[in-house]
Amino acid sequence: MSRIEAGVPVRAAESVAAAVEPGTVLGVSGFGSVGYPKAVPLALAERGDAADLGLTVVSGGNVGAEIDETLMATGAIARRYPYQGSDEANARVNDGRLAFHDRHVSQVADELLYGGLPAPDLTVVEAVAVGDGWLAPSTSLGATPALVEAADRLVVEVNDAQPRGLEALHDVYRPGAPPGRDPIPLTEAGERIGDTRVAFDPGKLDAVVRVDRPDATYEFRDPTAEDRQVAANLANFLSEEIERNPALAEAVNLQFGVGSVGNAAALAIEDVAFGDREVAYVGEVIQDSVLDAVDAGGLTAASATSLALSAEGQNRLFGDLDHYAERVVLRPSDVSNAPGVVRRFGVVAVNAAVEVDLTGHVNSTHLRGTRMVNGIGGSGDFTRSGLVSVVAVPSTAAGGDASRVVPMATHVDHTEHDAGVVVTEHGVADLRGLSPRERAREMVDVAHPAFRPALDRYLERGLESGGHTPHDLETAFDPLERE
Amino acid sequence: MSRIEAGVPVRAAESVAAAVEPGTVLGVSGFGSVGYPKAVPLALAERGDAADLGLTVVSGGNVGAEIDETLMATGAIARRYPYQGSDEANARVNDGRLAFHDRHVSQVADELLYGGLPAPDLTVVEAVAVGDGWLAPSTSLGATPALVEAADRLVVEVNDAQPRGLEALHDVYRPGAPPGRDPIPLTEAGERIGDTRVAFDPGKLDAVVRVDRPDATYEFRDPTAEDRQVAANLANFLSEEIERNPALAEAVNLQFGVGSVGNAAALAIEDVAFGDREVAYVGEVIQDSVLDAVDAGGLTAASATSLALSAEGQNRLFGDLDHYAERVVLRPSDVSNAPGVVRRFGVVAVNAAVEVDLTGHVNSTHLRGTRMVNGIGGSGDFTRSGLVSVVAVPSTAAGGDASRVVPMATHVDHTEHDAGVVVTEHGVADLRGLSPRERAREMVDVAHPAFRPALDRYLERGLESGGHTPHDLETAFDPLERE
Numbered sequence: 003m004s005r006i007e008a009g010v011p012v013r014a015a016e017s018v019a020a021a022v023e024p025g026t027v028l029g030v031s032g033f034g035s036v037g038y039p040k041a042v043p044l045a046l047a048e049r050g051d052a053a054d055l056g057l058t059v060v061s062g063g064n065v066g067a068e069i070d071e072t073l074m075a076t077g078a079i080a081r082r083y084p085y086q087g088s089d090e091a092n093a094r095v096n097d098g099r100l101a102f103h104d105r106h107v108s109q110v111a112d113e114l115l116y117g118g119l120p121a122p123d124l125t126v127v128e129a130v131a132v133g134d135g136w137l138a139p140s141t142s143l144g145a146t147p148a149l150v151e152a153a154d155r156l157v158v159e160v161n162d163a164q165p166r167g168l169e170a171l172h173d174v175y176r177p178g179a180p181p182g183r184d185p186i187p188l189t190e191a192g193e194r195i196g197d198t199r200v201a202f203d204p205g206k207l208d209a210v211v212r213v214d215r216p217d218a219t220y221e222f223r224d225p226t227a228e229d230r231q232v233a234a235n236l237a238n239f240l241s242e243e244i245e246r247n248p249a250l251a252e253a254v255n256l257q258f259g260v261g262s263v264g265n266a267a268a269l270a271i272e273d274v275a276f277g278d279r280e281v282a283y284v285g286e287v288i289q290d291s292v293l294d295a296v297d298a299g300g301l302t303a304a305s306a307t308s309l310a311l312s313a314e315g316q317n318r319l320f321g322d323l324d325h326y327a328e329r330v331v332l333r334p335s336d337v338s339n340a341p342g343v344v345r346r347f348g349v350v351a352v353n354a355a356v357e358v359d360l361t362g363h364v365n366s367t368h369l370r371g372t373r374m375v376n377g378i379g380g381s382g383d384f385t386r387s388g389l390v391s392v393v394a395v396p397s398t399a400a401g402g403d404a405s406r407v408v409p410m411a412t413h414v415d416h417t418e419h420d421a422g423v424v425v426t427e428h429g430v431a432d433l434r435g436l437s438p439r440e441r442a443r444e445m446v447d448v449a450h451p452a453f454r455p456a457l458d459r460y461l462e463r464g465l466e467s468g469g470h471t472p473h474d475l476e477t478a479f480d481p482l483e484r485e
Numbered sequence: 486m487s488r489i490e491a492g493v494p495v496r497a498a499e500s501v502a503a504a505v506e507p508g509t510v511l512g513v514s515g516f517g518s519v520g521y522p523k524a525v526p527l528a529l530a531e532r533g534d535a536a537d538l539g540l541t542v543v544s545g546g547n548v549g550a551e552i553d554e555t556l557m558a559t560g561a562i563a564r565r566y567p568y569q570g571s572d573e574a575n576a577r578v579n580d581g582r583l584a585f586h587d588r589h590v591s592q593v594a595d596e597l598l599y600g601g602l603p604a605p606d607l608t609v610v611e612a613v614a615v616g617d618g619w620l621a622p623s624t625s626l627g628a629t630p631a632l633v634e635a636a637d638r639l640v641v642e643v644n645d646a647q648p649r650g651l652e653a654l655h656d657v658y659r660p661g662a663p664p665g666r667d668p669i670p671l672t673e674a675g676e677r678i679g680d681t682r683v684a685f686d687p688g689k690l691d692a693v694v695r696v697d698r699p700d701a702t703y704e705f706r707d708p709t710a711e712d713r714q715v716a717a718n719l720a721n722f723l724s725e726e727i728e729r730n731p732a733l734a735e736a737v738n739l740q741f742g743v744g745s746v747g748n749a750a751a752l753a754i755e756d757v758a759f760g761d762r763e764v765a766y767v768g769e770v771i772q773d774s775v776l777d778a779v780d781a782g783g784l785t786a787a788s789a790t791s792l793a794l795s796a797e798g799q800n801r802l803f804g805d806l807d808h809y810a811e812r813v814v815l816r817p818s819d820v821s822n823a824p825g826v827v828r829r830f831g832v833v834a835v836n837a838a839v840e841v842d843l844t845g846h847v848n849s850t851h852l853r854g855t856r857m858v859n860g861i862g863g864s865g866d867f868t869r870s871g872l873v874s875v876v877a878v879p880s881t882a883a884g885g886d887a888s889r890v891v892p893m894a895t896h897v898d899h900t901e902h903d904a905g906v907v908v909t910e911h912g913v914a915d916l917r918g919l920s921p922r923e924r925a926r927e928m929v930d931v932a933h934p935a936f937r938p939a940l941d942r943y944l945e946r947g948l949e950s951g952g953h954t955p956h957d958l959e960t961a962f963d964p965l966e967r968e
Binding site: 182418437473 | 587948
């Protein structure tokens, strides 16, 4: 199967990069740090005038080091949306050299097309094949269809390091324009409602670039004893919830956040007695743990927008793509994370956090309200619209020196109206239906014992001040004493 | 047309109230302070042991004085969801006598049926008629279908003061249970996809109560000069937005919050040159201003879940219900506010706030982070899922003594990821696509000039501290000096 059937010249990445003008709004494919273009960004980084380019770079989600480390380090990028995940980008975001705003994953496509984010002058997409008016995406789909549609011009990087067969995983459904948009006609996790390819106006295609460079693969740390205890508490909660919640009597759709919480959640589901319920994964990123569960038959289907796998996981998937395509589906991120879809799928969402406060406000992104550690990603989409929204975190950070349960969140990404359940290694705080005062007592109980006295004292001060929500604004952000 | 066709006895409210046991979870119809039961709550308040009843009262939204003043004042209500709007309830919420948690309007029905809120032992619904397995709702629909479905037993108050013809306005569509729920098949503001009646299991119906007592009507204050300037700035923004936003080229779906912001928004739309665009209202409450625009032909349709009208507006509507039913539709609140519907309708949402901070976090509910002033209502549903989300507020409160633009919101109901545009009488801060530092400068510019120096000084301190989001946690909640 030929990978290049488009009637445009194959050009060197350097030639494409040389034509990029200062101030360009550059769209790039990529989500979960995979499926992003590699050659053109590296060639841009090689330009002598890179530091003066003042680019705006818009992706679907996280991309790899070629963009957010190498190109970023040259100073070529002045502005970045809607996610960044590298040390270099983070340092620049935090000292103000990089203008950044992170956005809900589900909204990026609409914001590109209908206001909020700048439309790309040029979008560069990694593909496994390209033809006359179509491209077959690689390891992620993300906001690629919208980045292509919104762009004036298009360059496709055909990456020989990505198997041609990846096309089979994709289900490219495009919601129409509001206000006349039809409902997304998705009713089951594994259903296919679109095409395997992204369509585009052939007149937009400037060039095809050939590259042979794999995505970086993920390395997962082994779960700690603390992670295992969080997982055990989560398993207990899920086992009880599926018994009492009538919406979970026959089928359960799960979502886990990326990273250690995803691992903990995967550990947890091994211990949940789902009985004869159909269990599916309906998230944004497919990690090894999800693939394991598909292989073991624990999941009937897994849908997401990206494949964030270890080298081993990637080998396993790439080795039998047609087989996996029967149960693994990649969707555009405005479909995988669509609030209407998440809500009607009754998703049980499990996500991590930087800190959670006494009344259930969640900070997913900032240290001490100022320094960004990572973007919100899709945590807001699932936490807000999920049927059961769980925040699962170890009770401390920084080797035990800092409590993740705090009096008042120094930055709020998800409000008390959104997350319903908080799980730590010390227990489960089921906040649903509780008043702020009641929530606060539950939250103290899942904090690390060394921080409970300080939290109790804060709560007493808050209750003395009076009001629906117990707070003492003068000491709300004082670092908590460990005892 | 007979109003009572059900085969159960008509009973006195006192008889129904006498049978209510302590600790009962009581569901009541009502939204926007109309369409709620009146006789049974008043009879409950007359019980000698009212103070010991320890009721949990769950409604769709705001209800009238019979419940949240008279019954509340007896101490009969220990717990209340998901909204309260009276001085009596507010005082009890703030001193901890009333356990309360306010919830997104769109989620109340699902939380009643699938976890989060307690299912009612008894639901009392105001209707204009009742039959064998059906009731015709009055001036609001709210969460009534779910409150009826989730309840063990049902009592219907047939209110002769509400016109029988109100039935014609309702469109009772019931989403199925997740995870197999179908998309809500709504594609136009004025479309009807359900029945005019709420169906129920006839075996649930305990009694019918006859009552003749009107809803209290709204009184709107005349817009101040400041309101008019907010409206003028909003009109300018909307005029520009409909020109530049491709999703608004042919049709515009508007939502306004309740109260003075609704009035300001209504003033604004009179001044927007919509050209030949179809303009509809897709909100949660229909106020006089919406009815005016329907009458004037400015709105092709108006859909909501409640009729919050002045006496004059009510007379006008009640005088020609069949005529209005062609363009005015009342939906259950899990349909009117459904995030999937709001998003695909591309709603332009305009809501008020208590305060907005420098990076766009919005507080809709609390004074100084502790004292609740009102619930979040549907502001989160529309602010989060709207295509263009505007917060429109005068720049000051408390007669000019307090700035509504603050360094850091003392309570967050809508995050920086949700609201995109802030309008005050001093201008428009279009925050979309801006980094937190850039947002802060825009926000200072729409603050009242008397507070700008203090905001500027705060921002300088925040920038000195460093980090993506400029804050100085030590002084974040210090009251702003007026100069």
